Amino acid sequence: EAQVTQNPRYLITVTGKKLTVTCSQNMNHEYMSWYRQDPGLGLRQIYYSMNVEVTDKGDVPEGYKVSRKEKRNFPLILESPSPNQTSLYFCASSSRQTTYNEQFFGPGTRLTVL
Amino acid sequence: LAKTTQPISMDSYEGQEVNITCSHNNIATNDYITWYQQFPSQGPRFIIQGYKTKVTNEVASLFIPADRKSSTLSLPRVSLSDTAVYYCLVRPPGTYKYIFGTGTRLKVLA
Secondary structure, three states: OOOEEEEOOEEEEOOOOOEEEEEEEOOOOOEEEEEEEEOOOEEEEEEEEEEOOEEEEOOOOOOOEEOOOOOOEOOEEEOOOOHHHOEEEEEEEEOHHHOOOOOEEOOOEEEEEO | OOEEEOOOEEEEEOOOOEEEEEEEEOOOOOOOEEEEEEOOOOOOEEEEEEOOEEEEOOOOEEEEOOOOOEEEEEEOOOOHHHOEEEEEEEOOOOOOOOEEOOOEEEEEEO
């Protein structure tokens, strides 16, 4: 089954404790992206990747890191999480064949930073 | 900087046609405009995309005027299960980052 998976689905952590949210897709998509969703602010792109070893900032990259060492994986790293990073995070992927617009989303990761 | 605007919410009755408009300035001239549907606690789901004029698929139509400064998602004969938040998605010129619209919460009433 074609899908985007994220882990963990729920995470409660404390300020400053490094964490990684994993994202994996099995559709051989070139484009992968991370979004955060907050009430009143909608969905905002954090980082995106056009292909392996190619990443770039979205609209809200501060406090986050990403890497794309393999085509299928695109982990989101919070080196020193802060309470303002409490949010619902979505990973997405898409193919160059659809001009990247048709993005497939994962189920989301709900992060709480205390 | 691309900026998108949508109505915050809309109510409709079952069986009616619903039109949701997204205003978007400064978008890439060579890219599609895309619409998504999102249910609570789920990721957005692709509905339809178009480049210009009108596109129709099995669930919706999309109207895009010649100036491409707006787009209108049309849902024919909505049902209760269409209650969701609808977003447009656009790309600013010169970049491959994407901007979601502010989202429209559609409530379908029986």
